[in-house]
Amino acid sequence: MRSPFADFERALLCFDSDGDGKISASELCHCMRIAGGEMSRAEAEAFVLSVDSDGDGLLDVDEFMTLVEGGGEEEEEREMRQAFVMYEMEGEGCITPRSLKRMLSRLGTPRDIEACEVMISRFDENGDGVLSFEEFRKMMAL
Template structure:
């Protein structure tokens, strides 16, 4: 299975499918806005348009799987090392970190996953947090989040 920055093609495809609610193989502005809202981000129409323009490389008004993968995996350059995709990871981390304290708690994780339609309990979220919580504080900091997102 092909890997790019620690993410398999299957992982990226699963995330793409979460955004592509109607299953037509592309992400529209409305679908992007719905996901941002589900994640607790009040994103204006202007911001959605700017995000679409950044990701939609062919200018057709939709994000296709290839464009999504290029964006999600940090573009086409291979020389990025640890910095490749860091901004995208920080943005994702910030969506989970609802109280903006620099940590993702089990309840924050549960809230976001529920908003995305995932069926998981708070107990499941505590287990997920515990599996990556290196310092044992019961939360995930950004460094732990980066390691979690780059796991094979």
């Protein structure tokens, strides 16, 4: 039976240009360029640090798997909070029908206040007429 790590190990070996069994930030940059992407040295170092569980500044196969599987929960949390702030806009710590209407208009899908109220009510678990961050997170998970 083939190891569940086999594909990740093969991918890691392709990226591991110096043959040490680990990926450095510079090797990660190089791989991104080959794949047609762009990643600065600072971005690569931040990625490596975000999943480097043993603190050696390199990615072993387990850490590489974490990176490939999504880069960690911290990055996902940060991106979700950034999206929430875009919709929140009023500084109230929640998404109101008015702030939702404004953001949807900016995105080219205008809705009236009543439609925004209905959209919010579908995910408003506590019935306060607005979306908290946790309610927004659940909505975005669908």
